[in-house]
Amino acid sequence: MQKDDDGTDKEYEWFSYYISVTSVLALIIIWSLLPDDGLWSNSVFKAVLDILPQRNWVIYSQCLVLMGMLYGYFAILMYNEDVLTPPLDDLRTITDSKGETIICANDVELVQKYAFKESSGIIDLPIMDVCEILYAKDNGNVL
CATH class of the missing domain: 1.20.5 (Single alpha-helices involved in coiled-coils or other helix-helix interfaces)
Incomplete structure (x- = not known):
């Protein structure tokens, strides 16, 4: 059993909360479904029902x-x-804190080194270089 700082048992407290909330919910449901007329109009409960909204x-x-x-x-x-x-142009959209980002001095080195090889780093190739690689007629003579 979990003990509080002053030594009381929390299970009993939460169980009493559960019982009280369930009882209030049951009473609200019963009260909302009872008819206005008939059985309750001549009884002792009429005074109690008049107090409720x-x-x-x-x-x-x-x-x-x-x-x-x-x-x-x-x-x-x-x-x-x-x-x-994060915004779409932020590096956090493609990598996390454990990823290694690749930084190259120029685009030619970037394309020659990483475009046709698998790398262990995360890189965002420039869109013009990607289009040139994908849509050039002769893929062997890129840059």
């Missing part, structure tokens, strides 16, 4: 919570997309 507020509050969750999910999605996602 109108039953429409149960539906309104549930809709409010569900729409709040929906807006929360969209807000988190937009925050992740707009704030936490």
